[in-house]
Structures are given as structure tokens and as C-alpha cells.
Amino acid sequence: MSFIKIENISIVGISTAVPTQTSINNNEKFIKATGVAEKRITDKKICTSDLCFEAAEKLISDLSIDKNDIEILIFVTQTPDYKLPVTSTILQHKLGLQQSCLCLDIPLGCSGYVYGLTTISSLMNSGKIKKGLLLVGDTISKEVDKDDQSTEPLFGDAGTATLLSYDENSNPMLFGLGSDGEGYESIIIPNSGSRVGNNETKKLFLNGIDVFNFGTNKIPKVVNQFIDNFTLDKDNISHFVFHQANKFMNDKIYKKLGISVDKTSSSLKKFGNTSSATIPLTIVTELGGIKKDNSILFCGFGVGLSWGTFYTKMNNDIFCSKLIEI
Amino acid sequence: MEQEKFLEQFIAQFDDEPTGVTMDTDFRDIDDWDSLTALGVISMIDDEYNVKLSGEELKSLKSIRDIFNIVKTKIG
Numbered sequence: 001m002s003f004i005k006i007e008n009i010s011i012v013g014i015s016t017a018v019p020t021q022t023s024i025n026n027n028e029k030f031i032k033a034t035g036v037a038e039k040r041i042t043d044k045k046i047c048t049s050d051l052c053f054e055a056a057e058k059l060i061s062d063l064s065i066d067k068n069d070i071e072i073l074i075f076v077t078q079t080p081d082y083k084l085p086v087t088s089t090i091l092q093h094k095l096g097l098q099q100s101c102l103c104l105d106i107p108l109g110c111s112g113y114v115y116g117l118t119t120i121s122s123l124m125n126s127g128k129i130k131k132g133l134l135l136v137g138d139t140i141s142k143e144v145d146k147d148d149q150s151t152e153p154l155f156g157d158a159g160t161a162t163l164l165s166y167d168e169n170s171n172p173m174l175f176g177l178g179s180d181g182e183g184y185e186s187i188i189i190p191n192s193g194s195r196v197g198n199n200e201t202k203k204l205f206l207n208g209i210d211v212f213n214f215g216t217n218k219i220p221k222v223v224n225q226f227i228d229n230f231t232l233d234k235d236n237i238s239h240f241v242f243h244q245a246n247k248f249m250n251d252k253i254y255k256k257l258g259i260s261v262d263k264t265s266s267s268l269k270k271f272g273n274t275s276s277a278t279i280p281l282t283i284v285t286e287l288g289g290i291k292k293d294n295s296i297l298f299c300g301f302g303v304g305l306s307w308g309t310f311y312t313k314m315n316n317d318i319f320c321s322k323l324i325e326i
Numbered sequence: 327m328e329q330e331k332f333l334e335q336f337i338a339q340f341d342d343e344p345t346g347v348t349m350d351t352d353f354r355d356i357d358d359w360d361s362l363t364a365l366g367v368i369s370m371i372d373d374e375y376n377v378k379l380s381g382e383e384l385k386s387l388k389s390i391r392d393i394f395n396i397v398k399t400k401i402g
Contacts, residue, residue: 029341033362150361208361209368209381216369217378248365 001178001222003229008128009121010170010314012163015059015321016284017051018156018271019043023141025153035247039156039272041141048079049087049094051159051326052135056095058321059161065131067095072102072132074120076112076276078303079139080105083193091135102129109187110243110302111177112136112276114310117162117298118175124166134162138275143189145203154246155204156272160280169315176226176309180218183305186210211302215249219301220256226309237311238294239287240264243301244271244278276300283320290318327375327401332394335374339366349391371397 018040031037042051052075060067073095075088088103102123108115113136120132137159144151186207190197227234240263242250247268254264265286267278274281279298283290290296294314301307329349336353337343340363344356353359353367364384371377371393377400379393387393 029360029362032341033365207381208365209379209384212365212368213372213378213380216372248362248369252369 001176001225003226004118004122004175004177006118006121006125006173006175008125008166008168008170009173010165010167010316011318012165012316013059013063013319013321014160014162014280014283015055015062015324016158016160016277016281017055017058017324017326018158019046019051020325027149027153030149030153033246033248034154035266035268036154036272037269039141039270039274040158042139042157046139046326047081048077048137048139048157048159049075049081049091051139051157052137052161053091053094053159054324054326055159055161055321056091056133056135058324059163062321063163063319065163067097069131070097070133071100071129072120072123073097074104074106074116074132074134076106076108076116076134076136077138078107078109078275079142080107108304108306109138109275110245110278111300111304111306111308113279114175114298114300114308115177115306117173117310118177118308120164121173124164128166130166132164134164136160136162136280137277140204140275143204148203150208151204151206154273156274158271158274158277158281160277160284162280167316171313171315174230174311176222176229178222178307180214180305183210183214186214186305187303211245212249214305215245215301216252216256219253219299219307222307223257223299223309226311230311232311234259236295237263237297239290239296240299241279241282241287241296242299244268244273244282245302246273283318285323287320289320290314292317327398329394332397333390335370336367336390336393339363339370347390349394350389352388353390353393367393375401377401
């Protein structure tokens with residue numbers, strides 16, 4: 001596993017935008033197992049970048065940030081506007097950011113928020129970049145087969161924005177990242193790129209059992225390795241925010257890790273699994289911010305297969321904008 | 327590893343416990359069997375026997391006895 005320590009960068013604020021349209025699940029057995037009672041879904045016209053744009057505008061406005069100070073924008077999504085060009089440049093222009101802004105797309109899902117945090121904070125620290133914007137989200141509802149009862153009721157849509165700042169007083173950000181491409185077919189949209197298979201389906205496929213095995217066996221191990229590597233004390237961590245896969249899987253991971261459920265947060269009931277957006281969405285909707293001196297551990301895991309764990313002790317409050325609905 | 331206990335643990339994965347189920351029942355024929363029950367069974371086998379069963383392995387099995395036998399083999 002890659003263990004990375006990054007200095008001088010702090011998370012300043014987070015915002016989240018969701019579509020107004022709510023899709024309600026009726027299958028009681030499914031709700032009980034997955035924890036997903038309803039989720040938000042976009043109509044055809046709204047893309048992930050539209051949700052992230054609204055989240056970014058609101059956050060920039062709430063924090064009174066000078067857009068000229070934002071010199072890096074990273075967009076993490078598996079649902080970009082186009083196959084090419086990247087969507088981050090489109091967002092740079094739409095948001096009115098300077099041309100000196102470095103733009104990058106990262107096509108990761110469930111682990112994407114942690115990978116995005118690693119990449120943006122590493123580049124900001126190297127270049128002493130004052131402000132950075134990490135936009136993370138997905139509109140997976142557009143990729144599911146409406147008749148597939150293992151995916152359609154599970155996935156919701158959301159777009160988020162996280163503002164980071166160069167700050168020499170901040171505590172180090174710690175990361176542990178890894179991948180296992182052997183399981184790449186466990187969560188896949190076949191025929192969605194250059195490699196064409198035998199059948200023509202272009203809808204999301206999820207091998208529930210293999211993903212469950214990965215989540216409940218691999219993730220407790222890698223989180224414990226991360227904690228051991230950086231000699232952290234699990235009992236002193238204030239908030240654990242994990243990717244919201246589904247209740248059954250998350251509860252089993254918490255149990256294996258010996259984490260008290262009181263220290264975890266879940267946004268599954270109202271928003272479902274929002275792929276790359278789950279961690280920032282959960283912070284906005286369930287925690288409403290994070291206080292100075294609190295320590296936080298995030299863990300994203302899934303499609304790839306890929307995983308990332310993040311820890312820091314806050315030296316400032318993380319501000320959260322009010323949830324945006326468009 | 328006891329067959330009787332395994333059968334009980336298997337049946338406990340259903341919300342409404344099915345009747346008339348034996349070790350030779352084809353688990354896919356049980357009324358309420360679905361992908362969520364399959365996850366419950368995989369999870370139970372992991373918890374109770376510390377054995378990992380993949381989606382591909384489960385796919386190749388037919389009866390509850392088949393599951394019992396593969397778990398038994400994996401325990402060694």
C-alpha cells in the first residue's frame with residue numbers, strides 16, 4: 001500500500017448539490033438490508049458537472065473566496081460530460097477561474113474522494129498553491145438498467161465541492177492508497193470505452209457477492225494497516241466517514257474494525273450510494289461540518305477495485321454549506 | 327462441522343423461514359431466495375466458518391449440501 005504524508009494543506013469547506021427529484025424504494029427487504037429508502041436522481045438535462053458547479057459556486061460565495069486564488073481544479077467522476085475533452089477545463093471556464101488554473105479529471109468512483117484529496121493536496125503543497133477546488137460527484141442513475149433490482153434502487157446522484165487552502169499551520173494529511181485490478185469486472189460498465197465485448201450492454205454491472213467479499217475482507221485489513229503504519233489510536237478518532245456502499249456491508253466493516261457505530265455517519269437512507277460523492281455528501285448532510293481539534297478518518301473503496309484511507313486532525317473548522325437542491 | 331447446524335444457519339438468512347427445506351433442496355428454488363439472501367449466506371459462512379465464498383463459486387453450486395461441502399473442503 002502507498003502511504004503518503006502531506007503537509008501544509010487544510011480542508012476549508014465542503015458543499016453538496018443533489019437533484020430535487022426523489023426516487024422512493026418500495027421493497028422493504030431491500031431497504032432493511034441496504035439502508036436505502038430513497039435517493040435523488042437527475043433528469044436527462046443535468047450532468048454531474050452541473051451539480052458540482054452549483055456546489056462550487058455556493059461554497060466559493062459562502063466562504064467569500066477570491067476566484068483568482070484558485071489555481072487548481074480537480075474533477076473526480078465516472079460520469080464526465082464527454083469522453084473528450086476533460087470536464088475540469090469546462091468547469092474552470094464556467095466558474096470563471098483563471099487560465100493559470102491547473103485542471104485535471106480523475107475517473108475513479110467509490111475511492112475517488114480520497115484519491116482526489118491526495119492528488120490536490122500533494123500538488124498544492126509542491127507548488128504552494130493558495131487555493132484548490134476538488135469537485136467530486138456522479139450521476140450513476142443514468143448508467144443503471146432500470147430493471148436491474150440490484151443496482152437501480154441503490155444508486156443516487158450527487159455533486160460536491162471541497163475547498164482546500166495552503167496553510168503552514170495545518171496538521172499533516174495522511175493517506176494510504178491501494179488497488180486490485182484483478183477484480184475490475186466486479187463493478188463495470190461494459191462496452192463503455194474502446195474495449196468491446198461479446199454482448200452490447202452498456203449498463204452498469206455489479207457483482208454483489210464479490211464486492212461484498214472485497215469490502216468486508218479487504219477494507220478492515222487495509223484500514224488497520226493504515227492505522228498501524230501511522231501509529232494512530234482508533235479510540236481517539238472523532239469521526240469515521242466511510243464510503244456509503246450499503247448498510248449491510250458498512251455495518252460489517254465497522255464491526256470487523258471494532259468501530260463504535262456512534263462514531264460513524266450514514267447518508268444511505270435518504271441519498272443511497274452516490275458513488276464518489278458519498279464521503280463529502282455524508283459530511284454535509286449528517287455532520288454539517290467538522291470542528292477544530294477533531295480527528296477524522298475517511299475511507300473510500302470499490303470500483304477498480306481501488307481503496308483509499310485518509311486521516312487528519314483538524315487545525316480549523318471545516319465549514320459546510322447548506323445542502324443545495326437543483 | 328455439523329450438517330444440522332449449517333442447515334439452521336442457512337435457513338436463518340431468510341426473513342420468513344422457509345419450511346420443508348433439506349440439505350438436498352436446490353436453494354434457488356426456495357421462494358424468497360434472491361441476491362440479498364445470497365449475501366446473507368456468504369456473510370454467515372464468513373462469520374461462522376471464516377471461509378470466503380466467491381460469486382463464481384456460489385454460481386456453480388445447486389443444493390445446500392453443495393455449499394456445505396465446499397465450506398467443509400475450504401476449512402480443510
